[in-house]
Amino acid sequence: MTNPAAVPNENSSGPPIQKETTAGNYFVANYPPFAFWKKEAVPEFLAALDRPPVTNYEYRITNPLGLYTHIPFCRKRCHFCYFKVYTDKDSAQIRAYIDAVLRELTAYAGKPCISGRRPKFIYFGGGTPSYLSPDQLKFLTDGMKALLPWDEAEEVTFEAEPGTLTDHKLKAIRDLGVTRLSLGIEHFDDHILEINGRAHRSKEIARAYAYAREIGFPQINIDLIAGMVEETEEKWKDTVAKAVELRPDSVTIYQMEVPYNTGIYQQMKSEGKLVAPVADWETKRRWVNYAYGEFEKIGYTVTSTTTVVRDPAQVKFVYRQGLFSGADVLSVGVASFGHLNGVHYQNHHDFQPYLDAVNAGQLPVYRAYVVPRDEHYLREFMLQLKLGSVSANAFAQKFGADPRVQFAAPLASLKEQGFLTNGGDRIGLTRDGLLQVDRLLQQFFKPEHKTGRYA
Ligand code: SF4
Numbered sequence: 001m002t003n004p005a006a007v008p009n010e011n012s013s014g015p016p017i018q019k020e021t022t023a024g025n026y027f028v029a030n031y032p033p034f035a036f037w038k039k040e041a042v043p044e045f046l047a048a049l050d051r052p053p054v055t056n057y058e059y060r061i062t063n064p065l066g067l068y069t070h071i072p073f074c075r076k077r078c079h080f081c082y083f084k085v086y087t088d089k090d091s092a093q094i095r096a097y098i099d100a101v102l103r104e105l106t107a108y109a110g111k112p113c114i115s116g117r118r119p120k121f122i123y124f125g126g127g128t129p130s131y132l133s134p135d136q137l138k139f140l141t142d143g144m145k146a147l148l149p150w151d152e153a154e155e156v157t158f159e160a161e162p163g164t165l166t167d168h169k170l171k172a173i174r175d176l177g178v179t180r181l182s183l184g185i186e187h188f189d190d191h192i193l194e195i196n197g198r199a200h201r202s203k204e205i206a207r208a209y210a211y212a213r214e215i216g217f218p219q220i221n222i223d224l225i226a227g228m229v230e231e232t233e234e235k236w237k238d239t240v241a242k243a244v245e246l247r248p249d250s251v252t253i254y255q256m257e258v259p260y261n262t263g264i265y266q267q268m269k270s271e272g273k274l275v276a277p278v279a280d281w282e283t284k285r286r287w288v289n290y291a292y293g294e295f296e297k298i299g300y301t302v303t304s305t306t307t308v309v310r311d312p313a314q315v316k317f318v319y320r321q322g323l324f325s326g327a328d329v330l331s332v333g334v335a336s337f338g339h340l341n342g343v344h345y346q347n348h349h350d351f352q353p354y355l356d357a358v359n360a361g362q363l364p365v366y367r368a369y370v371v372p373r374d375e376h377y378l379r380e381f382m383l384q385l386k387l388g389s390v391s392a393n394a395f396a397q398k399f400g401a402d403p404r405v406q407f408a409a410p411l412a413s414l415k416e417q418g419f420l421t422n423g424g425d426r427i428g429l430t431r432d433g434l435l436q437v438d439r440l441l442q443q444f445f446k447p448e449h450k451t452g453r454y455a
Helices: 039-049 091-109 134-147 167-175 190-195 202-214 233-246 263-270 281-297 318-324 351-359 373-385 392-399 408-416 431-435 437-444
Strands: 065-071 121-126 155-160 180-186 219-226 250-255 307-309 328-332 337-340 343-347 365-370 389-391 426-428
Touching (some): 039 337, 039 365, 121 318, 180 202, 202 219, 219 233, 281 307, 281 431, 373 392
Antiparallel strands (some): 250 307, 328 337
């Protein structure tokens, strides 16, 4: 086969190391960046749905199906939130939304690309999926299971905000077949939670966590954020100690970023400030590293730039693994984005246009991107590097091109800067490299996809 990999960037030096936290997106969540997905490509996405699933797409050997469902409701909008969330919808509007999600899923279930397939992984994200009542959740998931049975799903992940979780609701969530409860704790200090606009408090965390453990969720993940507004060395250490005490199955730690559509940025703008009122990047990396160190002391393993895991043999992230290695991800709900038969797509961002499209019998897709073969390679390489290392041989086997050759220049540059480990087959990042991998990934972007600043 011909070589699918992109020509590496001639200019191998990465973007300058930024010290202060200024406004903008930091994380590389996909490739190419969303700004390159266009309305004009939607007909090609619709055509791809009419083809059977790609099972041997030249270099793509396996092609499992995952399902993502977006629940855009929250009790309150956090000041750092950059998602499209709704805090004002009544039960009739929520019911209309659930009906629309099921209608959207029905339309996909009949397409040749999806028909007869069974999802290997399922993810409920938001927003706050746990904002829904037990009855609403049952209605939604019964409808989903009737369309695409869950009997082959290896993992069902459900994001939850601690303050929305009564014992009754936790039990109902467990009964749906959820295997990983992902608790959006973010911090244990009530003042930090309050000043950052979170709806829950530490008491609710303790109660929800204890009951979730008691009723036996196979896995509990907790989310933390390093560098929230008014974070201090002492408070961060205290939060890490409390997280360690809980012994969760895994912990996801994000470094605070301040995208333009957040409350924090609006405040910065009104005050004419360019630097966000949060810790600089070096401090945030140090705090995350401190947390990883504390967990490593009790036997946990760092398994990605954002994750530390108690037992890697038991705790898998099937969703992330699928997403990072080219799986089909059927995403439904407002603003959700997915990938089917080689095409990225994203739904309408706003509630009413989403509902209107679905209710008019259309798929509510707003923009799409047909991923050329070289960008599949780039995308998977970059996303997998966020896990800490990539097997060059496995990549060469899958794509017919060795990343050590393809990316010789940027890899040499990373090595020179001390971000790469020595490793033969494994192209691995040092801890320092792993903690700033999103910034470093810019070096692998095609020149036309460089946005000048992060993702
Ligand atoms: S709970 Fe999550 S999705 Fe909801 S407003 Fe806060 S950060 Fe955004």
